[in-house]
Amino acid sequence: MRAGRLMLEEISARVARGRSFAFETTLSGHGYARQIPRWRALGYHVTLVFLSLPNADMAVQRMTDRVTQGGHAIPEAVIRRRFDAGLRNFEGVYKPLVNAWAL
Template sequence: MKPSCIILAGPNGSGKSSIYEKLQPPGRFINADNIASSLNPSLPVNIKRVRAGRATVSLIDQMISSKDSFVFETTLSSSHSIDTMQKAKRAGFHVGLIYVILYRAEQNIERVRFRVKNGGHDIPTVDIIRRYKKSLDNLPKAVALSDEGVVIDNSEREPLFLAEFRRDGQITHKHIATDGETELHMRLNTIITNA
């Protein structure tokens, strides 16, 4: 059986960690935020983020080298996640994608503010907006690299599973509005259908 690399992706504040808890995908969970929170609390936040980022990259490389299954949480807003998927594929991994998004970036901003009020980590608003756009821009590449995946709209109280797809391009489940009801759902439909 092939080892698996599952990318748990979506903009900041989309609820990726909550979805992880619900789905419990197989493999070691690698999350830079968790690594950062385990570092010395007296370190400045920017130092912790850099160290956590380096530790995350190193841990992912170790998992790929040892052919151990892992789940990697990311905003999908940089080329690193796409590079990781390509590297895992070349190493013989089964690559999965769990993509979690909210209807508007403003919802992500609100959720991050709520998280901060409850003791969680902050993300600057400008970064949330930039990453929301970049994440959606990178989604077609991630879908194309995935052997299978699911797209989840987490805007409401309960997550809405919009689509499940397999490498052969077959959409095994689709619940995406196509009547112009929501611009986001139409964009996601196009991405999944054309990947």
């Protein structure tokens, strides 16, 4: 959670200075959907590149592999929920808001 807050603070600081930025997200929530119109109104060209795996099973396997290499675990139910929500939000929420997108 702290890392997420730090990222949001950094984005806000960059926007306040008119600087470019990029970030990574699962798109499982709508938080950035509230910011994108503001960023565009400030003159930002917002491009969304959504990298998706073919299915949630692969996302679970990636997490399992990451844990064996010392990474942190995420409950399988959370991975599956975020996977489905990310695809749904990409199509229904985020694509209409951005200047350009790629899947």
